[in-house]
Amino acid sequence: GENVEQHPSTLSVQEGDSAVIKCTYSDSASNYFPWYKQELGKGPQLIIDIRSNVGEKKDQRIAVTLNKTAKHFSLHITETQPEDSAVYFCAATPLPGYKLSFGAGTTVTVRA
Amino acid sequence: DVKVTQSSRYLVKRTGEKVFLECVQDMDHENMFWYRQDPGLGLRLIYFSYDVKMKEKGDIPEGYSVSREKKERFSLILESASTNQTSMYLCASSFAEQYFGPGTRLTVT
Numbered sequence: 001g002e003n004v005e006q007h008p009s010t011l012s013v014q015e016g017d018s019a020v021i022k023c024t025y026s027d028s029a030s031n032y033f034p035w036y037k038q039e040l041g042k043g044p045q046l047i048i049d050i051r052s053n054v055g056e057k058k059d060q061r062i063a064v065t066l067n068k069t070a071k072h073f074s075l076h077i078t079e080t081q082p083e084d085s086a087v088y089f090c091a092a093t094p095l096p097g098y099k100l101s102f103g104a105g106t107t108v109t110v111r112a
Numbered sequence: 113d114v115k116v117t118q119s120s121r122y123l124v125k126r127t128g129e130k131v132f133l134e135c136v137q138d139m140d141h142e143n144m145f146w147y148r149q150d151p152g153l154g155l156r157l158i159y160f161s162y163d164v165k166m167k168e169k170g171d172i173p174e175g176y177s178v179s180r181e182k183k184e185r186f187s188l189i190l191e192s193a194s195t196n197q198t199s200m201y202l203c204a205s206s207f208a209e210q211y212f213g214p215g216t217r218l219t220v221t
Contacts, residue, residue, distance in 0.1 A: 001171065009152070034209070043116070043202055043212030044155070089154060096208035097143055099170065102154040 002027040004092050006103025014111050019077040021106045023090035026071065030092040033066060033073050034100070038087045047088075048075070049096075080110045114139055116213035118203055124219045131190040133216050135203030144186035145210065148172065149200040158201075161186055193220045 003026040013019045025033075031052040036044035050057045050064045050073065057064050061080075066073040077084055087107050091100040119134035137144065143162050147155040157170030159178040167178050175197060179187040186205075190197055198220045204210040 004154075006154070036212075041214070043204075043214050045212070046209050049209075097206045097210075099145060099157055099160050100155075100210060102147075102156075104152055104154040 002030055002092055002101035004090060004101050004103045006090050006106060008106060009104065010107045010109070012109045012111060013080050015080060015082065017080055019080055019084070019108055021075045021088055021090065022072060023074070023103050024072045025092040025101070027092070028071070029094045032093050032096045033064070034091050035064060035075050036089045036091065038089065044089060082110050082112055084108060085110045114211050116203055116205055116211050118213040118216050120216050121214060122217050124221065125193050126221055127194060129193045131193050131218065133188040133201055133203075133218070135186045135188070135213055136184055137205035137211070138184065139205060139207070139211065140183065141205040141207050142183070143206045144180065145204040145206070146170075146178065146186065146188045147202045147204065149202055149215070155202060158188065195220050
């Protein structure tokens with residue numbers, strides 16, 4: 001089955017700086033890569049996703065890049081704000097809506 | 113507004129008890145999932161269902177079973193709870209994007 005590895009496990013950044021989280025996957029059949037943000041006491045919520053036919057996608061301060069050849073994808077958060085503090089998960093699956101394989105998560109702390 | 117609800121936010125059960133975790137979605141989604149979340153391990157898939165008539169084992173099904181008698185409801189059953197099933201349990205449903213419930217933190221003593 002799919003194996004998704006995520007690094008780092010914790011990340012502390014100064015407010016206004018950038019944060020980068022990296023994931024690798026093993027199954028070449030994976031074609032859809034969502035990123036989830038989980039705030040304290042809540043379930044994960046989708047923040048951005050990318051499909052295998054796209055190399056990069058951006059939504060305001062958040063961007064995701066995908067290198068299918070190397071089987072890795074990354075989340076970039078620019079101009080970090082205190083409300084970006086949360087746990088972030090990457091995931092991979094062959095199709096949207098299908099079962100997801102998750103990374104272990106990254107706890108991001110934004111220091112004021 | 114999209115909604116996945118789980119029957120309890122916190123639950124404490126004794127070893128050997130039969131435990132039912134209920135999940136209901138109001139989005140008419142075919143696909144529903146149960147995950148378990150543990151620190152350092154991320155979310156691991158226990159069971160999933162792509163149809164009312166279909167249930168499939170995920171990566172860690174041992175000690176669990178599921179029931180899906182109606183499209184909107186997907187229940188996770190711990191046949192005989194054990195202390196190593198103490199965890200956060202998350203239900204999700206999807207058409208494309210997966211929507212998650214708030215989770216049930218289960219403690220087995």
